[in-house]
Amino acid sequence: MDDHELVRAFRQDGNQQAFAELLNRHQNKVYSYIYSMVMNPEVTNDIFQETFTKVITKMDDTYNEQGKWIAWVMRIAHNATIDHIRKRKRFVDVNATADSDYDFYDRLEDKDASDAQDDMEFREAKGSLLKHISSLPKEQREVVMLRHYHEMSFKEIAELTNVSINTALGRMRYALINLRKMFDKENGKTYEYVRRG
Template sequence: MNSKTTYSEQELVNLLQQRSEQAFGYLYDNYSGSLYGVVTSIITDKETANDVLQNVFVNIWRKIESYDPSKGRLFTWMLNIARNAAIDEIRSKGYRDSQKNQPLTENVDTMAEKSASVPMYNDVGLKKVLSRLKGELRVLIDLSYFQGFTHEEISKALNIPLGTVKTRIRTALIQLRTMID
């Protein structure tokens, strides 16, 4: 395992685009942990999270041709694939059905209540950072980033004007950034 060389991002992308399975194994070994961290911050069920992680890497393998380095780093691209896959999963009917304690009618309102009331002591990564945001900003980031609600949906559900939702999410993001740096 240690015999493998390290690749630069550019080399890695080139090799993946040439369908190198070895490069894919390297990619997995290097990034599965951080992407799994993102997936599990959105999906608590372990089995489902495993399936989603698998889909994430299958998608990376299949879509590597469409990765455009001018729009962002490889990790950013993969991070967004992971987040989108996890959100698609929690918003799918199958997933909601499997969450027996959550009624199907659950919507952004009840989500908001939960986000506001449930402390996030056990969270890792971005979610841990998120728990340091103050109440309302935390709810907004949780709803938009971790639950994938659009600004419009949030505006309606919380009865806050759309413009205000946008500026507050921006404010929250700026604060998040200073916490990460």
């Protein structure tokens, strides 16, 4: 069953197994998005639980079956995360390092690393990239995460963050400019890695 059929089974028949399947199918994406914004496992768990509580209670009232269910859920997760950040009266700075448990580019296959030296250089480049991404302004970091980690389209990013597509594109453009400036201060090999990535 696709998401649409599972949602309909849950809404019309109260099929708990259908909702469990939806949760199992998408929980990693939702959790990792929240974590990428707050970088704190306990806070992430709280916001994740809040998100799915709202999903269950609001599905009958506010979900429009014309749209993708996961896009609707991601919007709820996004709003809950932003609300949490605003309550703290400041945006959270990401202090991830190359040794962090969370690695932005773990999803990439290392196709070029044929020996230990190449592997080490590749990991150093990934760590350096993560460090620079973490130092971007929040709006730019968010677009980079959504585009490259969550593989969302700019239309989806614009809808999720409640901005125009041009604004989302502009934030990505400035993020890339800033990243290139950061890497320009480092050695040529790392900079070439970013250009290829």
